Amino acid sequence: MTGEVRGVSGPIRHALVTVRQSFDSDYCSEGAQAVREHPDRFEFRRCLPFLFIYLGCIGLVWVGWSWTAVAVAFALYWIRMFGITAFYDRYFSHRTFRTSRSGQFAFAALGNTAVQRGALWWAAVHRHHHKDAETEHDVHSPGDDSRNNFLLAVVTLGEGWHNHHHRFMRAARQGFYCWEFDPTWYALKALSWTELIRDLNPMPERVYAEAEAQHLRPQAA
Ligand SMILES: [Zn+2]
Numbered sequence: 326m327t328g329e330v331r332g333v334s335g336p337i338r339h340a341l342v343t344v345r346q347s348f349d350s351d352y353c354s355e356g357a358q359a360v361r362e363h364p365d366r367f368e369f370r371r372c373l374p375f376l377f378i379y380l381g382c383i384g385l386v387w388v389g390w391s392w393t394a395v396a397v398a399f400a401l402y403w404i405r406m407f408g409i410t411a412f413y414d415r416y417f418s419h420r421t422f423r424t425s426r427s428g429q430f431a432f433a434a435l436g437n438t439a440v441q442r443g444a445l446w447w448a449a450v451h452r453h454h455h456k457d458a459e460t461e462h463d464v465h466s467p468g469d470d471s472r473n474n475f476l477l478a479v480v481t482l483g484e485g486w487h488n489h490h491h492r493f494m495r496a497a498r499q500g501f502y503c504w505e506f507d508p509t510w511y512a513l514k515a516l517s518w519t520e521l522i523r524d525l526n527p528m529p530e531r532v533y534a535e536a537e538a539q540h541l542r543p544q545a546a
């Protein structure tokens with residue numbers, strides 16, 4: 326498609342570039358260096374597919390709704406959320422457990438259904454986020470302090486323990502304590518019994534000891 330994109334100009338060229346970038350995360354029509362020089366550039370065209378998806382909800386007026394449709398919507402949300410937190414974040418970005426080659430393909434395919442681009446692109450950007458987390462260079466939310474939040478942990482299947490995750494990203498669990506709801510961790514633990522995945526990275530004792538020293542958790546009686 327490179328030839329077609331280069332052979333036309335103006336809005337049509339922009340549209341073709343946008344379509345190509347939807348399938349090829351690494352494609353940069355103006356060259357990689359030009360993209361690096363503008364890391365904060367906002368590409369409205371890339372947002373259009375998502376805008377259309379949201380606008381599609383208006384179609385409810387014509388097609389109506391059912392409890393089955395609601396159940397399917399919730400199920401798809403949880404499955405895709407699991408694909409993102411369990412596999413894009415905890416596996417492809419941080420390698421917190423191991424799996425087979427076929428497992429890698431299956432997990433990448435599941436994560437892909439959440440339409441957050443490919444596993445390798447996601448992991449690269451996410452590692453960049455962790456590298457500069459809590460600083461102004463953070464690609465996601467600069468200088469903001471991350472928090473632990475139970476409600477967000479419920480909605481995101483465990484990602485709400487985000488301050489923990491920033492503290493130690495190499496652990497398979499993001500809720501560090503048994504009272505911190507982390508359903509993705511429970512599911513990963515169950516998957517490890519099937520040997521689909523293995524070698525879940527534990528939380529090191531030194532991190533718990535550090536939290537106790539800083540009075541971030543109650544001392545054991
Ligand atoms: Zn992460």
Ligand SMILES: [Zn+2]
Pocket residue numbers: 454458471487491
């Ligand atoms: Zn983060």
